Amino acid sequence: xxxxxxxxxVYHRVSTAVQGVSLEVNEGSIVAIIGTNGAGKxxxxxxxxxxxxxxxxxxxxxxxxxxxxxxENRPPHRIARLGIALVPERSKVxxxxxxxxxLLASVTRRGGAFDRAQVxxxxxxxxxxxxxxxxxxxxxxxxxxxxxxxxxxxxxLLLVDELSQGLSPIMVDELMHRxxxxxxxxxxxxxxxxxxxxxxxxxxxxGYVMENGRIVLDGTPERLRAHPDVQEFYLGGRGERRSYRxxxxxxxxxxxxx
Amino acid sequence: MSGYFRTRYxxxxxxxxxxxxxIALALFSIVLLVYPFLASVLWLDIANQxxxxxxxxxxxxxxxxxxxxxxxxxxxxxxxxxxxxxxxxKEASAPxxxxxxxxxxxxxxxxxxxxxxxxxxxxxYLAVSTLALHFIVIFAGSEYETxxxxxxxxxxxxxxxDGRAWYFVLLAAAALTVLFALNLLRARTGRAWRAIHARxxxxxxxxxxxxxxKLAAFVVSSTLTALAGSLFAYxxxxxxxxAFSLYLTIQYVAMIIIGGMGSIAGALAGSAFVVxxxxxxxxxxxxxxxxxxxxxxxxxVNYSAFGVVMIGFxxxxxxxxIGLWRRVRDWLVLWPFKQRPL
Amino acid sequence: MQIAVNILVLASIxxxxxxxxxxxxxxxxxxxxxxxxxxxxxxxxxxxxxxLFAGHPLVALAAAVALxxxxxxxxxxxxxxxxxxxxxxxxxxxxxxxxxxLRGAMILAFGTETRHPLGQLGWTNASVAxxxxxxxxxxxxxxxxxxxxxxxxxxxxxxxxxxxxxxAAGQNPLLAAQRGIGLHGIYALAWAxxxxxxxxxxxxxxxxxxxxxxxxxxxxxxxxxxxxxxLDSLVGAVLGSLVVATAEVLLIHYVDPLLSDxxxxxxxxxxxxxxxxxxxxxxxxxxxx
Numbered sequence: 001x002x003x004x005x006x007x008x009x010v011y012h013r014v015s016t017a018v019q020g021v022s023l024e025v026n027e028g029s030i031v032a033i034i035g036t037n038g039a040g041k042x043x044x045x046x047x048x049x050x051x052x053x054x055x056x057x058x059x060x061x062x063x064x065x066x067x068x069x070x071x072e073n074r075p076p077h078r079i080a081r082l083g084i085a086l087v088p089e090r091s092k093v094x095x096x097x098x099x100x101x102x103l104l105a106s107v108t109r110r111g112g113a114f115d116r117a118q119v120x121x122x123x124x125x126x127x128x129x130x131x132x133x134x135x136x137x138x139x140x141x142x143x144x145x146x147x148x149x150x151x152x153x154x155x156x157l158l159l160v161d162e163l164s165q166g167l168s169p170i171m172v173d174e175l176m177h178r179x180x181x182x183x184x185x186x187x188x189x190x191x192x193x194x195x196x197x198x199x200x201x202x203x204x205x206x207g208y209v210m211e212n213g214r215i216v217l218d219g220t221p222e223r224l225r226a227h228p229d230v231q232e233f234y235l236g237g238r239g240e241r242r243s244y245r246x247x248x249x250x251x252x253x254x255x256x257x258x
Numbered sequence: 259m260s261g262y263f264r265t266r267y268x269x270x271x272x273x274x275x276x277x278x279x280x281i282a283l284a285l286f287s288i289v290l291l292v293y294p295f296l297a298s299v300l301w302l303d304i305a306n307q308x309x310x311x312x313x314x315x316x317x318x319x320x321x322x323x324x325x326x327x328x329x330x331x332x333x334x335x336x337x338x339x340x341x342x343x344x345x346x347x348k349e350a351s352a353p354x355x356x357x358x359x360x361x362x363x364x365x366x367x368x369x370x371x372x373x374x375x376x377x378x379x380x381x382x383y384l385a386v387s388t389l390a391l392h393f394i395v396i397f398a399g400s401e402y403e404t405x406x407x408x409x410x411x412x413x414x415x416x417x418x419x420d421g422r423a424w425y426f427v428l429l430a431a432a433a434l435t436v437l438f439a440l441n442l443l444r445a446r447t448g449r450a451w452r453a454i455h456a457r458x459x460x461x462x463x464x465x466x467x468x469x470x471x472k473l474a475a476f477v478v479s480s481t482l483t484a485l486a487g488s489l490f491a492y493x494x495x496x497x498x499x500x501a502f503s504l505y506l507t508i509q510y511v512a513m514i515i516i517g518g519m520g521s522i523a524g525a526l527a528g529s530a531f532v533v534x535x536x537x538x539x540x541x542x543x544x545x546x547x548x549x550x551x552x553x554x555x556x557x558x559v560n561y562s563a564f565g566v567v568m569i570g571f572x573x574x575x576x577x578x579x580i581g582l583w584r585r586v587r588d589w590l591v592l593w594p595f596k597q598r599p600l
Numbered sequence: 601m602q603i604a605v606n607i608l609v610l611a612s613i614x615x616x617x618x619x620x621x622x623x624x625x626x627x628x629x630x631x632x633x634x635x636x637x638x639x640x641x642x643x644x645x646x647x648x649x650x651x652l653f654a655g656h657p658l659v660a661l662a663a664a665v666a667l668x669x670x671x672x673x674x675x676x677x678x679x680x681x682x683x684x685x686x687x688x689x690x691x692x693x694x695x696x697x698x699x700x701x702l703r704g705a706m707i708l709a710f711g712t713e714t715r716h717p718l719g720q721l722g723w724t725n726a727s728v729a730x731x732x733x734x735x736x737x738x739x740x741x742x743x744x745x746x747x748x749x750x751x752x753x754x755x756x757x758x759x760x761x762x763x764x765x766x767x768a769a770g771q772n773p774l775l776a777a778q779r780g781i782g783l784h785g786i787y788a789l790a791w792a793x794x795x796x797x798x799x800x801x802x803x804x805x806x807x808x809x810x811x812x813x814x815x816x817x818x819x820x821x822x823x824x825x826x827x828x829x830x831l832d833s834l835v836g837a838v839l840g841s842l843v844v845a846t847a848e849v850l851l852i853h854y855v856d857p858l859l860s861d862x863x864x865x866x867x868x869x870x871x872x873x874x875x876x877x878x879x880x881x882x883x884x885x886x887x888x889x
Contacts, residue, residue: 049778080780091775094768096882104761105768107780153780328689375869379876381688382631386827387872390865397862404858504820508696515693558707565701572694573682 001027001189002048002084002157006062007072009040009047011055017043019213020062025157025191030183032192032200032221034234035210041193042089044210045159048191049086050076066157083109085155089162092146095135099126102134102145103152112154119148122182140171147175151182157189158182164196172196176203197234201225209234271444294425302421304533309428310490311529313435315513317482319525320439323514324448325475326455327376328385332510334392335480337502338368339487341399344412344497354417358488365484366477368395373476377469380458392507400499411498414491424493431489435482439522442478451475512564516571518578527579535567536560603849605733611838611845612746616801617819618826618837619753620794626832627770627790630680630691634699635798636819638675641702642668642799643717643806643815644710650720657721665799672795676788684787703816718807725808738808745804749797753834766790770832821861824868830881839879843867 002025009018018040025031035041046052047059050071059072071079080086085106094102100116108114120127123144129137134145143163150158160179164172180203183190194200201207201221209217209230217227224230264270274280294302314336321327339361346352346360368391375387403409418424442448450471453461462468491497509532517528539560575582617639624632632638646664653660679698683691718725718738726737735743757763769776769786777783798819805815822841829840848863871878 051774051778076777077780077782080778085780086778088775088778091772094771094775096771097764097768101764101767104764105776105779105781107765107782109780149779322689328692375872379872382692383827383872383876385689385692386631386823387869390824390869390872393862393865394869397858401858505700508700511693511696555708558704561704562701562708563704565697565699565704568697569679569694569701572686572690572697573679576686576690 001025001067002191003065004044004048004062005065007044007047007059007064008061009043009052009057010060011057013056013058017057017213018047021210021213021215022062023208023215023218025189026206028183028187028189029205030180030190030192030203032194032204032207033210034194034197034200034207036195036233039210040213041210042161043213045086045161045191045193047072048079049084049159050074050079051086077107080153080155081107081109083112083154083156084159085150085153085157086159087143087146087150087161087163089165093134093137093142093149096133098131098133099137099145100130102149106149106152108152109154109156114152114154116152119151122151122178122185123148139166140168140175143167143171143175144178147179147182151186151188155188157191160190160192162193162195164194164199172199179203197230273440273444290429294422299421302425304537306421306424306428306493308530308533309425309432310486310493311510311513311533312432312526313486313489314483314510315517315525315529316432316435316439316522317479317486318510319514319517319520319522320442320451320482321475321479322511323520323525324443324455325451325472327373327472327475328381329372329388329476329479330385330504330507330511331372331388331392331395332483333502333504333506334388334395335365335368335372335483336487336490336506337399337499338364338395338480339484340491340497340502341402341412341487342484343488343491344414345402347414348406348408348412354492358485361484361488362481365481365487368484369477369480370473372480373473376472376476389504392504396499396502399497399502403499411496411500414495414497416492416495418492428489428493431485436522436526438482443522447471447474509564512568514578515568516578518580519576521578521580524578524580527583531579535564539563601731602733603853605730605735605739607842607845607849608743609735609739610849611841612743613801613805613818614822614825614841614845615838616742616746616749616797616804617822618829618841619749619834620798620801621823621826622829622831622834622837623753623790623794623797625826626834627766628680628684628787629688629770630683630695631688631831632695632794633692633820633823634675634695634702635794635823636816637699637702637706638668638671638795639798639802639805639819640706640811640813640815641671641802642795643802643811644706644715645671645799646803646806647710647715647717647720647811650717654720655722657723660721661803664803665796668799668802669792669796671799672792673788675795676784676791680791681784681787684783699816703813712813715806715811717803717811721807723807736808738804742804742808745800749800750834750838753793753797757834762786762789817861821864824864824871827868828871828878830878832882833878833880836878836880 004021004023007018007021008016010016021040021044023033033041033044043057048064052058052073063070064072066082066084071082094105097105103116103119125141126144126148129141134142137145147160163175167175176199179190182188192200192204201224204221207218207221207224208215209224217224217230225235269275274283293305297305314332318329318332321329342361342364343357346357352360372388372391376384379387403411418427450461450466453464453466454468454471458468513528513532514525515528516531517526518524540556543556543559571578617635620635621632624630642664645667646660649660649663649667650657653663675698679694683694727734728737728740757767765776765781766786766789768779769781769783773783776786802815805818825840825844826837827840828843829836829838844864844867847867848860851859851863
C-alpha cells in the first residue's frame with residue numbers, strides 16, 4: 001500500500017538526513033522502523049506525511065508511492081485527506097480544546113466514516129474525560145487521545161512516531177495492545193517508528209532497522225531478533241560492550257570490515 | 259583563491275577595508291559637496307529632506323534593524339523633539355544651541371520611557387506600547403497648541419535661511435549620525451544589540467545585561483530621533499501636531515524595510531527612496547497627463563502607490579534595496595556562474 | 601443614566617470592532633492594523649449597494665454584508681497568505697501597507713466628502729427613549745448587532761466543527777495540518793469573518809455619524825480594548841471594551857472632551873505595565889515571538 005523507493009531527504013539544501021531508503025508497507029500489516037536518535041526515522045516519517053517543507057527540507061530523490069500515487073513534497077493536509085494520519089512525537093493534542101473537541105477537529109477522509117464512540121471503545125479511559133481540556137491529561141491519556149484523533153481522520157495508514165516515549169512500560173504495553181486491537185477491528189495499516197525495539201518487534205509483522213540515514217537490516221521480527229547486531233544494540237545484548245565508546249568502535253569495525 | 263585576509267584586529271574593525279571602498283567613499287563625498295552648487299532649489303530641498311530623514315531612519319535602524327526592538331512610536335519621538343524646540347522658542351525665545359541639546363535631552367528621557375515596556379514586552383506587544391506612547395505624545399503636543407492659542411501650529415524663525423547653508427548643516431548632521439552609528443555598532447554596544455536581536459536568553463547567558471542594552475538602544479535611538487525632530491522644526495520653520503501622524507511613523511518604518519533591515523546603508527537608501535517617491539509619482543502622473551484630472555487627489559494616489567510598493571518589498575524583496583543590490587552585485591561578479599564556489 | 605447608555609453604545613462599538621482583531625489574532629497570530637480601513641471599505645460597500653438596489657434597503661444591506669466577507673477572504677488569498685510564517689513585524693507591516701493602499705484607493709474611488717448611507721437606504725435615525733435616557737435607533741441597532749455577533753461567534757467557535765477547527769489551528773497549526781485541516785482555508789475564513797464584523801461595525805457607524813475618514817481612527821481606538829481584554833479571547837474583548845469605554849466616557853464627561861483620542865491608549869499602557877497579556881489572554885504568547 002505504501003512504497004518508499006530510494007528516498008533521499010536533504011535539509012537546508014546541504015545536509016542529507018536520509019539516503020536511499022526503500023521500504024514497503026503491506027495492507028493490513030504493522031511495520032516497525034527501529035533505530036537510535038538521529039538515524040533518520042522521524043525524517044522518513046515526516047517525508048511520508050508531508051512535513052518537510054516547514055523545516056526547509058526536501059525530498060530530492062526517490063519516490064513515495066501511496067496506492068500507486070506519488071505523494072512526495074505534497075502539503076500535509078492533502079496527505080492527511082488521502083488517508084494517511086500521523087501521531088506526532090511531540091505536541092500531539094490541542095491543549096486548550098477538550099477531548100471531544102480534539103476528536104471533532106480532525107477532518108475525516110472523504111468517503112471515510114468515523115464515529116467518536118469508536119475511539120471511546122478502543123480507549124475506555126478517555127470516556128469519562130470527554131469534557132476535560134487535553135492540556136490536563138496525563139502522558140498516557142494524551143497518547144490515547146492522539147491516536148484517537150488520528151483515527152478520527154478515518155485513515156487507511158496510521159503513522160506513529162515514538163509511541164513509547166516518556167511512558168511507563170505498563171502503559172506502553174497497554175497502548176501496543178490497543179493498537180493491535182485497532183488494526184484487528186478496522187483493518188488499518190500501521191507504520192511504527194520506535195527506539196524501543198523490544199516493544200516494536202513484539203507487535204510488528206515486519207521490521208526495518210535504520211542507522212545513519214540508511215536501512216541496514218530488514219526482516220520479520222523473528223529474524224531480526226535473532227540477528228546478533230540487533231541483539232547487541234537494540235535488545236540489550238548479553239551485557240558486554242555496553243559503553244558508548246565500545247558501540248562506536250564496534251560500528252566502525254563493522255563499517256570497515258563487514 | 260581570491261579575496262583578502264585580515265591579519266590584525268584593527269583591520270577587522272576598520273570601517274573601510276579595501277582601496278576601492280575608500281575611493282568610492284571619496285568620490286561620493288565629492289559628489290555630495292559639489293551637489294548644492296549644481297542643484298536647483300527644488301532638488302536642493304529634496305536633498306535636504308533626504309538628509310533630514312536619514313538621521314531619523316538611521317536611528318530607527320539602530321533600534322529595529324540591529325537591536326530588534328519593534329517601535330511604532332517614531333513620529334511621536336520626532337514630534338517630541340520638534341515640540342520641545344517650538345515650546346522653548348515660543349516661551350523663552352531660546353536660541354538653537356539651547357533647543358538642540360534640550361530636544362536631545364527630552365528624547366533621551368522619552369527613550370527611557372518608551373524603552374521601559376521593552377523590558378517586559380516583546381514583539382507585537384512592544385510595538386503596541388510604543389504606538390500608545392505615540393498617541394500620548396501627540397496629544398500632549400496638540401494640547402499645548404490649543405491651550406496656548408497656536409491652534410494652527412507654532413511658527414519658528416530659523417537662524418539658517420539659505421537652502422544651501424541648510425544643506426551643509428544637514429549633511430554634517432547626517433554624516434555625524436552615520437559615523438556615530440557605525441562606531442557604536444562595531445563596539446561592545448552594537449555587538450550586544452545584535453546578540454539580543456538573535457536570541458535574548460542566549461545573550462543574557464553570555465553576560466550581556468539585556469535590560470541595559472535594550473534601554474541603551476531606545477535612548478540612543480530616540481535621542482537621535484528627537485534631534486532630527488528639532489532640526490525638522492527649524493527647517494520647516496513650523497511645528498504642528500498634524501505633521502506627526504501615524505503615517506509618518508509608517509514612512510520611517512518603510513524606509514528601513516525598503517532599504518533593508520540591519521544595514522546603515524540600507525537606512526540611507528530607504529530614506530532616499532521614500533522621500534523621492536512622491537516626486538516620482540508626481541512626475542509619472544505628469545508624464546501620463548493625469549495630473550490635471552487628479553490634482554486634488556495626488557495624496558490619495560501617493561498613499562495607494564506607497565502601499566503597493568511596501569507590499570511589493572515585503573513580499574518579493576524582504577531584504578530591501580540592499581538585498582537587491584547585493585544580489586545584483588553577486589550576479590555581476592560571479593557571472594557566468596550562479597553560486598560562489600564552495 | 602444617559603452616561604450609562606453612552607458607555608453601553610461606545611462599548612458595543614469597540615466590542616464589535618475588536619472581535620475582528622481578536623479573531624484574526626487568535627487564529628493566525630497576525631495583528632491586522634488594516635482593520636479601520638476594512639471597516640470603512642465595508643461602509644462604502646453599503647453606500648454602493650444602497651444606490652445600486654435603491655428602494656430595497658434590506659437587499660442592499662445583505663449584499664453589503666456578503667461583500668464585506670468576500671473582501672476579507674480576498675485580502676487573505678491575495679496578500680496575507682504570503683505572510684504566514686514570516687516574522688511578526690513583516691506581517692503587521694503588510695497589514696499597515698494594505699491599510700494605506702486601501703485608504704488611498706477609497707479616496708480615489710469615492711472622493712473625500714462625507715457620505716450618508718442611511719439616507720441612501722431611505723431610513724432616518726430616530727431616537728428612542730430608554731427610561732430617562734435616549735438612544736438613537738442606530739445606536740440601539742449597534743448594541744443589538746454586537747450582542748448577536750458575539751452570540752453567533754461564541755456558538756460557532758464552541759460547537760460547530762469549523763469553529764473547533766479554527767480554534768485548533770490557532771493553537772497548534774502544525775498539528776492541525778496533520779489532522780487534515782487546510783490552514784489556508786481556515787485563515788481565509790478567519791479573515792472573512794473578521795472583515796464581516798468590521799464591515800457591520802463600519803456600516804452602522806457610517807449610518808450613525810456619516811461616512812468619513814474618522815472611521816479609521818475609531819477602528820484604531822478599538823484596538824486597545826482588544827489588547828486590554830487579552831488579544832486571543834472574545835470574552836476578554838467584551839470586558840476590555842467595557843473598561844475602555846467606561847474610562848473614555850467618564851473622562852470626556854468630567855474632565856476634557858479632547859481626551860477622547862488618547863484615553864484608550866492610556867488605559868492600554870497601564871494594562872501593559874501591570875498585566876501585559878490582558879484580562880483573559882493566554883500568557884505564553886509573550887514568549888512566542
